[in-house]
Structures are given as C-alpha cells and as structure tokens.
Amino acid sequence: MNWIPIGQLSDIPSRGARCVNTPAGRIAVFRTADDRVFAIDDHCPHKGGPLSQGIVHGAAVTCPLHNWVISLETGKALGADEGAVRTIPVKVEDGRLFIALDAVSNKAA
Amino acid sequence: MLEKLVIVGNGMAPGRMLEHLIEKAPSRYQVTIFNAEPRVNYDRIMLSPVLSGEKDYEEIIIHGDGWYIKNGITLYKGHKIVAIDRAARAVTSNHGVVAHYDKLVIATGSSPLILPVPGNTLAGVLTYRDLDDVQAMMLAAQSRAKAVVIGGGLLGLEAAAGLNERGMDVTVLHLMPTLMERQLDPAAGYLLQRELEKRGIKIITRANTKAIIGERRVEGVELADGRVIPATLVVMAAGIRPNAALAKDAGIDINRGILVSEGMRTSDPDIYAIGECAEVGGHVYGLVAPLYEMARVAASHLAGDNAPRFAHSDTPTKLKVTGIDVFSVGDFADNDDGERQEIVLRDASAGVYKRLVLKDNRIIGTVLYGETGDGAWFNDLKKKAVDITEMRDTLIFGQAYQGGSPLDPMAAVAALPDDAEICGCNGVCKGKIIGAIEEKGLTSLDDVRAHTKASASCGSCTGLVEQVMKLALGDTYNPVAVQPMCSCTSLGHDDVRRLIKAKGLKTIPAVMQELEWKTSCGCAKCRQALNYYLVCDWPGEYADDYQSRFINERVHANIQKDGTYSVVPRMWGGVTSAKELRAIADVVDKFQIPTVKVTGGQRIDMLGIRKQDLPAVWADLGKAGFVSGHAYAKGLRTVKTCVGSEWCRFGTQDSTGLGIRIEKFMWGSWTPAKVKMAVSGCPRNCAEATCKDVGVICVDSGFEIHFGGAAGLDIKGTEVLGLARSEDEALEVIVALTQMYREQGRYLERIYKWAKRIGVAEIRRQVLEDVERRRTYFDRFVASQRYAQVDPWSERACGKDAHEFRPMATVGLAVAAE
Numbered sequence: 001m002n003w004i005p006i007g008q009l010s011d012i013p014s015r016g017a018r019c020v021n022t023p024a025g026r027i028a029v030f031r032t033a034d035d036r037v038f039a040i041d042d043h044c045p046h047k048g049g050p051l052s053q054g055i056v057h058g059a060a061v062t063c064p065l066h067n068w069v070i071s072l073e074t075g076k077a078l079g080a081d082e083g084a085v086r087t088i089p090v091k092v093e094d095g096r097l098f099i100a101l102d103a104v105s106n107k108a109a
Numbered sequence: 110m111l112e113k114l115v116i117v118g119n120g121m122a123p124g125r126m127l128e129h130l131i132e133k134a135p136s137r138y139q140v141t142i143f144n145a146e147p148r149v150n151y152d153r154i155m156l157s158p159v160l161s162g163e164k165d166y167e168e169i170i171i172h173g174d175g176w177y178i179k180n181g182i183t184l185y186k187g188h189k190i191v192a193i194d195r196a197a198r199a200v201t202s203n204h205g206v207v208a209h210y211d212k213l214v215i216a217t218g219s220s221p222l223i224l225p226v227p228g229n230t231l232a233g234v235l236t237y238r239d240l241d242d243v244q245a246m247m248l249a250a251q252s253r254a255k256a257v258v259i260g261g262g263l264l265g266l267e268a269a270a271g272l273n274e275r276g277m278d279v280t281v282l283h284l285m286p287t288l289m290e291r292q293l294d295p296a297a298g299y300l301l302q303r304e305l306e307k308r309g310i311k312i313i314t315r316a317n318t319k320a321i322i323g324e325r326r327v328e329g330v331e332l333a334d335g336r337v338i339p340a341t342l343v344v345m346a347a348g349i350r351p352n353a354a355l356a357k358d359a360g361i362d363i364n365r366g367i368l369v370s371e372g373m374r375t376s377d378p379d380i381y382a383i384g385e386c387a388e389v390g391g392h393v394y395g396l397v398a399p400l401y402e403m404a405r406v407a408a409s410h411l412a413g414d415n416a417p418r419f420a421h422s423d424t425p426t427k428l429k430v431t432g433i434d435v436f437s438v439g440d441f442a443d444n445d446d447g448e449r450q451e452i453v454l455r456d457a458s459a460g461v462y463k464r465l466v467l468k469d470n471r472i473i474g475t476v477l478y479g480e481t482g483d484g485a486w487f488n489d490l491k492k493k494a495v496d497i498t499e500m501r502d503t504l505i506f507g508q509a510y511q512g513g514s515p516l517d518p519m520a521a522v523a524a525l526p527d528d529a530e531i532c533g534c535n536g537v538c539k540g541k542i543i544g545a546i547e548e549k550g551l552t553s554l555d556d557v558r559a560h561t562k563a564s565a566s567c568g569s570c571t572g573l574v575e576q577v578m579k580l581a582l583g584d585t586y587n588p589v590a591v592q593p594m595c596s597c598t599s600l601g602h603d604d605v606r607r608l609i610k611a612k613g614l615k616t617i618p619a620v621m622q623e624l625e626w627k628t629s630c631g632c633a634k635c636r637q638a639l640n641y642y643l644v645c646d647w648p649g650e651y652a653d654d655y656q657s658r659f660i661n662e663r664v665h666a667n668i669q670k671d672g673t674y675s676v677v678p679r680m681w682g683g684v685t686s687a688k689e690l691r692a693i694a695d696v697v698d699k700f701q702i703p704t705v706k707v708t709g710g711q712r713i714d715m716l717g718i719r720k721q722d723l724p725a726v727w728a729d730l731g732k733a734g735f736v737s738g739h740a741y742a743k744g745l746r747t748v749k750t751c752v753g754s755e756w757c758r759f760g761t762q763d764s765t766g767l768g769i770r771i772e773k774f775m776w777g778s779w780t781p782a783k784v785k786m787a788v789s790g791c792p793r794n795c796a797e798a799t800c801k802d803v804g805v806i807c808v809d810s811g812f813e814i815h816f817g818g819a820a821g822l823d824i825k826g827t828e829v830l831g832l833a834r835s836e837d838e839a840l841e842v843i844v845a846l847t848q849m850y851r852e853q854g855r856y857l858e859r860i861y862k863w864a865k866r867i868g869v870a871e872i873r874r875q876v877l878e879d880v881e882r883r884r885t886y887f888d889r890f891v892a893s894q895r896y897a898q899v900d901p902w903s904e905r906a907c908g909k910d911a912h913e914f915r916p917m918a919t920v921g922l923a924v925a926a927e
Contacts, residue, residue: 057636
C-alpha cells in the first residue's frame with residue numbers, strides 16, 4: 001500500500017474530524033475519544049451532508065444535515081436507516097497520520 | 110376496471126370505513142372524497158383538549174396527507190358537495206368538480222342547532238363543531254373577556270371548561286334544572302355543577318335565552334326573566350341536527366336523519382349513509398362507538414359481504430374535562446314502574462357518587478361521578494345481563510371487592526374476562542389487546558394504539574389500557590416512567606439538571622460517570638443537552654465543549670444543504686445605516702456571495718459562503734462594527750421592533766430604543782432553545798410581538814410583557830405576564846423570565862412548551878410578583894453574561910479554532926486536475 005502522510009494526530013480535536021482533499025474526493029478523518037482514527041468519505045449516503053462536521057460519539061458520527069448516524073468502523077448507517085459510505089485505510093505512526101488511496105477509485109473524473 | 114366509490118364528507122366515520130375497506134378489498138375501488146373542511150381527517154372527539162390547550166392540532170390528526178397518497182385516494186379539501194344527480198350517478202362540488210360514482214357514501218355529519226333568537230348572527234356568536242370553531246374560540250379567548258356558553262350538555266361543558274382554562278370569564282346557560290340531564294341523574298348533575306363552579310365557571314340553570322344583544326358585535330345575552338349576561342363571545346352548544354338536506358334534495362328518504370337499513374343502505378341501493386347524518390332503527394347517534402360500528406358494517410357491504418348488520422347498543426358517556434370523572438350508561442331514569450331497584454353510594458367529602466339501577470337482579474343503568482374506574486366492569490355486567498344476586502351487598506364497591514380479593518387495580522383488570530370492553534370508542538376488548546401485545550411483541554402505549562386502536566380516540570381509557578399492558582408485560586412495562594433524555598441514560602432531563610446542581614458536576618465526563626451513562630461518550634442528543642446545562646449552571650467555571658455542539662454553533666454560521674454556510678450579522682433592533690449596508694455590499698462583492706436575503710427577524714442574511722471564507726468575511730464585517738447575529742444559536746436571536754414614538758403618530762413609547770436596549774443587554778446568552786423577541790410601540794402591534802417567545806406591547810401606562818408565543822410548527826398567541834411601569838422594570842422582568850427559563854427549560858424546549866409545563870401563574874409569581882426573586886434571577890443572568898458576551902466572529906477572525914475552517918491536507922490534486 002502507498003501510505004500518504006496527511007498530518008499529525010494532534011491536528012484533529014478529540015471527538016472531532018478534519019478534511020483531506022484527494023483525487024478520490026473529500027475524505028473526513030476522525031479522531032475518537034479514545035484516540036482511534038478512522039477515514040471515510042465526507043459525504044453522507046442520505047443527502048450528501050459533510051460528515052466531518054457532525055458530532056462524534058463512540059465510533060460513530062451524526063450527520064449535521066438530517067441526523068443519520070454513520071459507523072466510522074464500517075461506513076454503514078446505523079439504526080433504521082440504510083446506506084453506506086466508503087471507508088479509507090488510515091494508520092497512525094508516532095503521532096503521524098497516513099491514508100492509503102490505492103484501493104479507492106478515482107472520483108474526481 | 111375499478112369501481113368508483115365517492116364519499117361525501119371526511120369525518121371520523123368515513124375515515125374508519127376506508128380503513129376497514131382497504132383491509133378487506135384493497136383494490137376494488139377507485140376512491141374519491143370530498144371534504145367541506147379544508148383539511149384531512151382528524152379526531153373530532155379531541156377538539157376539547159385542543160381548546161383547553163392540552164393538545165395541538167397535529168396530535169389529533171388521524172390520517173395525514175401521506176395516508177391518502179399511499180392508498181391512492183383522491184381527497185378534495187374545501188369542496189362541499191351541492192348536488193347528487195342519481196340518474197347520471199354523479200355529484201357536483203361547490204367549485205364545480207363533478208365526480209361519477211358506482212357507489213356513493215353520504216357522511217355529511219351534523220350541524221349545531223342555532224337558537225332562533227334575535228341577534229343569533231352577530232359577530233362573536235360561534236358554534237362548537239370543527240377545528241375552525243375551536244381556532245375562533247382560542248382567538249377570542251386571548252382577550253380574557255367574558256364568554257357565555259348556551260347549553261349545559263357534553264359539548265357545552267367541554268367548551269366552557271376549555272375557555273375557562275384559557276383565562277376567560279365563562280357563564281353556562283342551561284335550559285334544564287340540572288346539567289347533562291340526558292346523561293346524568295340530578296345528583297351527579299349537581300356534583301358536576303359544584304365542581305365546575307369551584308373552577309370559576311358560573312352556571313345558570315333554567316335559563317331561557319330570549320335574545321343575543323349587541324350593535325355590530327355580541328355584547329351580551331338576555332334571558333326571558335330580563336337578566337342580561339354581558340359577553341363578547343357566545344358559543345351555541347344546544348344540540349346537533351343531522352345534515353340530511355343533500356340527500357333530501359336528491360329524493361332519498363329521510364326522517365330526522367337519512368333513513369338507512371341495518372346494512373347502512375339508503376332508499377337508493379347504490380347510496381349508503383353513515384355517521385351522524387344517518388338514522389337507523391329510529392335512532393340517530395352522536396357518540397363515536399356506534400358511528401364506528403356503522404363504518405364497519407358499510408365497509409363490509411361495500412366489500413361484498415352483506416352479512417354484518419348494525420345493532421343498537423347503549424354507549425357509555427364520558428366527559429372530557431381534565432380532573433372530572435363522569436361515567437354513565439343505560440337507563441337511569443327515576444323509577445316509576447315499581448320493578449326497578451337501585452343501589453347508591455355517596456361519599457360527600459371525596460365527592461363520589463355511584464348509582465346502579467337494577468331490574469330483575471340485573472344492571473340496566475349506571476351513573477358514576479368522581480370514581481369511574483369500575484365503569485367498564487358495570488357496563489360489562491349490564492351488556493351480558495349477569496344476575497348479580499350473589500354479589501349484591503358489595504356490588505357498588507366495584508369489582509375489586511368481589512370474591513374477597515384485595516383492593517388492587519391490577520387484580521381488577523386481571524379479573525376482567527377476555528371479551529370485556531376496554532375501549533368503548535373503538536370497541537376493543539381486553540383479549541384483543543393482550544393478543545396483539547403477544548403476537549406482535551408490542552411494548553409501548555403508542556404501539557398498542559397503532560395496532561389495536563385501543564385508547565386512540567378520546568383517550569379516556571388510557572389508564573385501563575396501560576393496566577392491561579402491565580398485566581401482559583409484567584414489570585418490564587412501567588407506565589409512569591419518565592421519558593429518558595436519550596438511549597444513553599434512563600434519567601429524564603429534569604433529573605439530570607437537578608443532579609448536575611446537587612452533585613456539583615462540572616464536566617460532561619463527570620456527569621456521565623456519576624449518573625451512570627450507558628455509553629462511553631454519549632450521543633449527538635445528550636451531548637448537546639449536557640453541554641448547554643453545564644454552560645448555564647456553571648458560568649465561568651465550565652469550559653464550553655465545542656465538540657458537543659452542533660456544527661452551526663461550533664462555527665457560528667448556518668450550514669446549508671450543499672455544505673456552504675449563511676451569515677447573519679446583528680442589526681440591533683432591526684435598525685441599520687448606510688455605512689453598514691455599504692459594508693455588507695462590499696463583502697457580498699468581494700466573496701461573490703450568491704444570495705442576499707432579508708430575514709423575518711429584520712436583518713440581512715448572506716447565503717452560500719464557503720466555509721474557508723468565513724473568517725475573512727467576519728473580519729471585513731467586524732471592521733464595519735458588525736458582530737454575530739447568532740442566527741444559528743440556541744440563544745437570543747433577534748429583537749424585532751417597530752419605529753415607536755420616535756416616528757409613528759400612534760407610538761406610545763420608544764419601542765425601537767427598548768428593543769435595542771434589550772438586545773444589547775441579552776445578546777450572547779445561551780438558552781435551551783432559540784429565543785426570538787419583539788417590541789411593539791402600541792397595541793396595533795406592527796412588530797408582531799404577540800407570537801414571539803417574549804414580546805412587549807407598549808401602552809400609555811407602561812409596557813405590557815408577553816411571552817410563550819409561537820409561529821413555527823405550532824401557532825400560538827402569547828400569554829400576558831403583566832405590566833411593567835418603566836423601561837427599567839420591563840428589562841428586569843424580561844431578563845428574569847429568560848433566566849428562569851434558562852435554569853428550568855429542557856434542551857430544545859421552547860418557552861411556550863416550558864410555560865405550559867410550569868404554568869403561567871407560577872412563572873408570573875416568580876418573576877413579576879415576587880420582586881426579591883426576580884432580582885436574584887436577574888443577578889444570575891448578569892453574572893453569566895460576563896462570560897457569554899464575547900463576539901465569536903471577531904475571535905475567529907483573529908485565528909481561534911482555525912482548524913475548523915481549513916482542510917488538514919490536500920494530497921495528489923495535481924493528478925486530479927488532469
């Protein structure tokens with residue numbers, strides 16, 4: 001896998017998210033209360049809301065537009081809603097963050 | 110091809126008929142409904158709770174618009190059918206729509222009787238029949254003036270209680286010697302009268318209305334004995350008459366109502382009639398249970414099953430006035446044939462009266478006042494004509510006393526047979542409810558209502574249904590449980606607020622730990638609520654947790670559907686200047702802002718701003734003196750004003766100045782839900798202050814302070830808090846009111862809902878009458894403003910929270926550009 005550096009863990013507030021612009025579209029990188037990191041498309045499967053701006057709780061985020069709750073681990077909508085977003089491989093090494101876009105198709109076309 | 114079914118009228122009977130028909134023959138008919146009222150099917154029985162303010166219109170809708178669409182039904186709202194052409198098999202509406210039918214159902218209901226007395230058409234004379242009447246009464250009630258209700262029957266007393274609840278001075282005129290004489294015996298009628306009088310309703314019996322007096326509007330009611338009762342509102346509730354004119358004009362047989370067979374067919378075999386307009390077996394009906402039975406029979410016949418027949422049965426009467434329990438059924442006229450016996454129990458101090466009328470050792474009539482829990486049981490014994498000889502000595506004490514069993518309401522419900530009727534309106538028996546709970550795994554009252562309809566109409570059997578649920582579900586069902594804040598806790602908002610103060614909890618993790626949250630870091634619901642409670646309760650000590658705020662409050666702008674933001678700068682009291690407008694124009698040009706719009710709150714909204722531009726937009730606006738308008742906040746939004754005494758020839762005070770003063774004093778404060786205010790310079794109320802969370806109407810003698818209005822999902826006029834003599838006093842009262850709301854409101858609960866929960870009188874006592882207390886609320890607000898009044902825009906223009914507005918990284922975009 002081709003790991004691309006995107007910044008430091010400390011760049012993201014705990015229970016928050018930051019965006020990374022990539023050729024595969026805008027990706028939201030989340031940091032949970034227990035410092036786990038997840039990356040998913042910044043695009044709610046419901047109406048395209050920016051998930052990076054939602055409230056992070058546990059390993060899930062609530063979309064700011066219509067309150068869908070998306071699992072950060074699977075990218076799937078939780079509860080009664082159905083839909084999913086892509087998850088993107090992400091890793092933390094010595095406080096540095098990397099994502100891998102190999103497996104992700106090019107969405108910018 | 111589908112047969113065409115046309116229905117005239119969209120009340121509860123045809124609504125129920127369609128539900129049965131869709132179940133039995135889902136694809137047999139193409140259905141068209143004409144409703145003279147401009148709305149969907151709602152629960153007319155619940156109009157009284159709407160009038161008294163216990164429910165909203167939305168809560169009493171039976172079939173929303175979606176239901177008609179889902180079932181492929183065409184509903185013409187506001188179309189009154191004016192003619193039936195039986196030869197052409199077509200109906201015509203007052204707007205000229207013609208619809209052909211194979212089968213026609215007439216469900217035109219009934220009309221209130223209008224007394225044939227002089228003045229009966231004056232403005233201010235209303236009837237009590239539909240939602241329009243209720244809304245007109247609610248509007249009239251705002252004047253807090255005098256009302257007269259003519260008619261002391263079921264409907265009249267519910268109207269009187271509702272108007273009294275809304276603050277009117279109500280007098281009931283009743284022709285007969287005792288109230289509700291058709292449903293109650295004189296003793297129960299007397300107890301009812303005493304209870305209503307205790308609540309401040311005046312009752313005049315043997316009152317014969319001679320005329321309604323007034324020039325252009327109602328001014329009073331004159332009685333035959335010469336007495337004049339002053340009133341600005343007169344409600345006629347003296348009875349109803351079936352609407353049979355449409356059928357009569359079409360040559361269909363009528364008597365008092367439209368004559369139908371036991372299969373609900375009229376004299377024309379293709380035309381049915383159901384509901385209050387129909388007359389069957391010499392009876393016309395006004396209570397919902399027999400009307401629903403008609404609906405069931407008609408639906409069967411329309412579906413091709415001609416077996417069901419309508420049979421007369423006595424329907425129990427219940428009065429829907431909160432806190433008054435009345436039940437009656439059957440024949441309870443005073444005996445004169447020597448064959449009847451009665452058992453009577455009175456408990457004067459408890460206000461209880463029970464009377465059973467017996468014939469041949471069987472119950473034939475029941476009247477209960479004050480304690481009606483055994484009504485269903487007595488009715489069951491009556492229906493089944495059970496010989497009560499064995500239990501005669503203890504019969505009147507109710508079911509719990511039979512067979513020596515202890516006095517336990519659960520035991521009483523457990524002892525009911527499976528076919529005992531629980532919900533009279535919908536004819537639902539105990540066995541059906543238990544069956545549905547077991548088969549479908551129902552656990553909540555709403556589920557049971559949805560699946561069985563039990564307690565879904567008038568709701569007076571809700572307690573009984575809950576007992577049946579408890580019986581079926583055991584301890585897992587607790588009907589009095591408070592609604593938890595969210596699924597992360599079993600505590601309700603009020604408990605959480607109380608414990609935050611009592612235990613001195615000052616961080617979100619502390620609250621979650623001490624109050625045993627079930628999740629590690631909450632959810633989007635509870636985190637926002639907890640953050641507000643802590644901000645409110647520990648000003649200066651609690652560090653606001655931005656990650657627990659909704660995005661709008663985190664970045665101080667309003668997110669739009671495409672992920673861009675809108676920005677609304679504060680315009681104090683809605684007043685602006687050339688310099689400010691020029692600055693806005695420059696910002697719009699510089700950042701190519703696509704839409705500029707004037708808001709309802711007298712300010713300017715710039716829409717479609719990219720997130721990364723927000724700090725620069727704010728920096729430019731800040732240079733012109735603008736601060737955030739908090740158009741995104743659960744906090745003080747706008748204070749709308751009119752031009753007041755400075756310009757207006759009618760203005761009594763400087764409303765603009767007061768509005769600006771309030772806004773400058775209170776901006777930046779966080780509240781449980783948004784707070785919108787307005788100040789009008791005179792009672793013409795150009796600033797529309799009487800539908801705001803807090804409003805001021807200036808008058809010559811001072812400032813009338815209003816609160817608890819709404820003009821969004823709900824529409825509600827304000828309550829009057831009281832009169833302040835000076836601007837200083839007005840400000841102090843408004844601030845104290847807001848602080849009381851801040852300390853007690855549940856997150857997302859608007860002022861009007863909070864006020865409904867706490868009670869207007871209690872709020873008035875605390876922030877108007879008790880001057881000491883008002884001062885302490887005021888001081889606490891002032892203390893908290895020291896930390897709240899910081900302009901969030903200038904902070905962010907200076908670099909605070911920069912991470913919110915910038916992407917963390919941009920990778921490989923060169924590739925993307927290709």
